[in-house]
Structures are given as structure tokens and as C-alpha cells.
Amino acid sequence: MRRPLAILAVLLVAGCGGSGRMSRKDFEQHLKRDAVLASRAAANAATAAGNSMQVYARRVARAQEEMHQAAEDLDSLQPPKDAAADVDRIVVGLRFLDKELGKLHHAAATSNEAEAKAVSAAVDASPELRAVNGAIKDLQRKGYDVGVFGS
Numbered sequence: 001m002r003r004p005l006a007i008l009a010v011l012l013v014a015g016c017g018g019s020g021r022m023s024r025k026d027f028e029q030h031l032k033r034d035a036v037l038a039s040r041a042a043a044n045a046a047t048a049a050g051n052s053m054q055v056y057a058r059r060v061a062r063a064q065e066e067m068h069q070a071a072e073d074l075d076s077l078q079p080p081k082d083a084a085a086d087v088d089r090i091v092v093g094l095r096f097l098d099k100e101l102g103k104l105h106h107a108a109a110t111s112n113e114a115e116a117k118a119v120s121a122a123v124d125a126s127p128e129l130r131a132v133n134g135a136i137k138d139l140q141r142k143g144y145d146v147g148v149f150g151s
Contacts, residue, residue, distance in 0.1 A: 020078045024144070027079045031139075032147030034070040038094055039148045041066040045101055057108035064101035071095045082142055086135035090149075093132030097123065 022030075041063035051059065071094035079087045100123050107115035123129060136149045 021080055022078055024080055027077065027083060028145045028147075030073060030077055031149070032145065034074050034094075035147040035149040037066045037070040037073075038097070039151075041070070041101070042097070045104060053108050053111045057105055060101055060105040060108050064098055064105060067094055067098045067101055071098055083139060083144060086139050089131045089135040093126075093128040093135075096126060096128035100126075 044059045044066075045063040047059075071091055074087055074094065075091045077087065100119050104116055104119045107113070107119060136146050139146050140150055
């Protein structure tokens, strides 16, 4: 008779945490790590001065990998409920930047400066990037440590 009660107790305890949401601390650790990846990617893609186009193309390819990794990690999370919408907006923005970095890589690999400038202008004017900034500010208002996203 004790065994079924023990099994029921285990099932009830497991069910109590059934939302699958991660703790604030765990979420902030992921967010900060992904912020470093995205920030480093953006910095690498933004600095072409003094590099040959082939070197720059390799830097942009690496930047795209890091941006993709940051987007994938954030998208895989079950953040606290009050952060979920903000994370969704950040993921959309990072995926947009990942796609644009692919275009920038093509421009660098083909030495097409006009295409590179067009990509840069598209990123600067993008609503996705504005949405990321708004989501980060919202997370900060809620008391989240957003790491270098807040810089």
C-alpha cells in the first residue's frame, strides 16, 4: 500500500513544477552568455578597416555562426513568464541579424562594396533591431541582468 502512495507523491511533486520555466538566475546566465556571442558577432562584422575582403569574409562568417548560436540558444529556453515575450522579440532580431550577416558574408566574399553598404543600411533601419532594443529595455525595467545587451 505504501508503494502506490510513494509513486503518487513523486508524480505530484513532478507535476508541481510542470511549467518547465527556468529560474530567473538560470535565464540570466543564458541571456548574458548569448549577449556576449551576439555582441562579439556584431563587433566582428562591423570592423572591416585594414582587412582584406577575404579576411573580412572569414570574420563575418564567424560572426554569423555566433549570432546563429545565440539565437538558437535563446529560442530553446523556457524563460520566466514575464520575460517570454521579450525573448521572442530578441530571437526574431537575432535571426534577422543572422540572415543579414549571411548577405554581408556574400558581399565580402565577392568584394561587392555596394551590397555590403546596402546590408548595413538595412540593418540600421530595421524594425527588428529596434524591437530587440525595446525588449532589452523592458527586461531591464523588470529587473533582469541582461549583461552586455544593456551596454
